[in-house]
Amino acid sequence: MSESQNARAASLSHLHSGNLSKGDPLSTPIVMSSVFHLPGDPAGARQYGRFDNPTWEAVEAAFAHLEDAEAIVFPSGMAAISSVLLALLSAGDRILLPSDGYYTPRVLLEKHLTRLGISYDTRPTASFAEGGFAGYRMVLIETPSNPGLDLCDIQLITKAAHASGAIVVADNTTMTPYGQRPLDLGVDLVLAADTKAPNGHSDVLFGHVAGRDATMIETIREWRKLAGVIPGPFEAWLVLRGLETLEVRFDRMCSSAESIATRLADHPAVRSVRYPGLKNDPSHALAKTQMLRFGSLVGLTLGSKEQAERFIDACPLIEATTSFGGVHTSAERRARWGDDVAEGFVRLSVGCEPTDALWQAIDAALKTA
Structure with missing residues (x-):
């Protein structure tokens, strides 16, 4: 990591301590309240749990710290995506998104947002820049693509899309x-x-949006308040706890993934x-x-659907989950x-198990699949 990343x-785990008084809890408290004490003029005070x-605010501060940008949190990743689309797009707008990325945004557009007059096109991630970006109000990229792990050039696409007037x-x-x-x-x-690595413990759904354009961020924040797309305080606390160990977990996961992919x-x-x-x-x-690490996801293709299923089922250190x-x-x-993807394609998400023990289990499962 760079000096600034370090x-x-x-x-990160000391953000809360700067505001502590003697005797205050070191762990950020969970505020489980839908209402707040609000006598007289409500201006300048907490008013209601949807607002x-x-x-x-504690977990938003943590994400803002990591992203070096203002952050807004949501109850899931799809809540974050749908809020960006609905807050920033209008009838007549067109969006370009990857044909090989996470499929749910495409389903959301096809089944619901097209009814509101928002249209879309798709392109493969590896050739995403081909064809230009004229006529698009928004360009959504996902790199590496999920699940195929193709990449697109973020700087090249951003420069070209901005020249055509699109939000990226x-x-x-x-x-x-x-x-x-x-x-x-x-x-x-x-x-x-x-929900994925930032929380890391597979026990909460969560999402966030971050950006450095104050008007864009305020528009999305206002959408969240009016639409009620809000996370619960307990879920926010779980993610905050997860973020404090993200750096060490992600380092282990990426290092193990690189070793296992090579083997x-x-x-x-x-x-x-x-x-x-x-x-x-x-x-x-x-x-x-353009990447600081190569990630914790590995795509491997086996000979058949049946072989892929047997491999997943046979490995005691692999959980079969989506x-x-x-x-x-x-x-x-x-x-x-x-x-x-091919019928035998397996998306492998490498966790925090000791690398050699994990490889031995994977190797043994492959040999019996």
């Missing part, structure tokens, strides 16, 4: 602020499902491997220029959701 990581909450939004769920910093590369807004690439049972950290990966050169970014290693065969 400084952010070091000071604000001290525990939200980056979904950084797979990378976190420790692995990639899209705002520093020019995008207008970054968003993420903090998978040489395994006779594996047909192909996608991981930006591999020198022969088609995205490796770009990854070195999410990623937890302390436990998990995997799933993504074609079952309709993603445009």
Whole structure:
């Protein structure tokens, strides 16, 4: 990490202590209240739980610290995405998004936002810049793409999209602020499902949006208040607790993923491997220029659907689940959701288990699959 990144990581868990008085709890309290004491003129005071909450503000301060930008939190990653779309797009606007990224935004647009007069197009991540961005009000990128792990050039796309008058939004769920910093590369807004690595313990849904344009951020914050797209205080506290260990967890996960991807690439049972950290990966050169780490996700393709399922089921250190970014290693065969990948493609999310023990379990499972 850079010196500034190290400084952010070091000071994150001390943000709260600067406001403490003698005898105050060191851990940020959970404020479980929907109403606040509000006699007389309500101006300048907390008014209602849909408007604000001290525990939200604590986790927003933590995300703002990590992103070096103002942050707004939401009850899920999709709540963050849908709020950005609904707050900033109007009837007649057109959005471009990846055809091979997380599929739910495409479903949201097709089933619901097209009814409001918002139209969309899709392009593959690897060729996202081809065709230009004229006519688009918003461009949504996801790099690395989920699940295929293709990359697109964030700076190149942002510069071209801005020249055409488009807002650029980056979904950084797979990378976190420790692995990639899209705002520093020019995008207008970054968003993420903090259900994944930021919380890290697979026990809460959460999301956030961050940006450095005050008007854009205030528009999204106002949308959250009026639409009621708010997180619960307890969920906010869980994510705040998770963020304090994100740097050390993400470091372990990325280091293990790089080691395991290298070994998978040489395994006779594996047909192909996608991981930006591999020198022969088609995205490796770009990854070195715009990513701080290569991530904790590995894509491996086995010979068949059945072989992929047997591998996942046979490994005692792999949880068969549809999410990623937890302390436990998990995997799933993504074609079952309709993603445009081979039937034997497995998205492997490397967790925090000791690397060699994890590899031994994966190797043994591959040999019996």
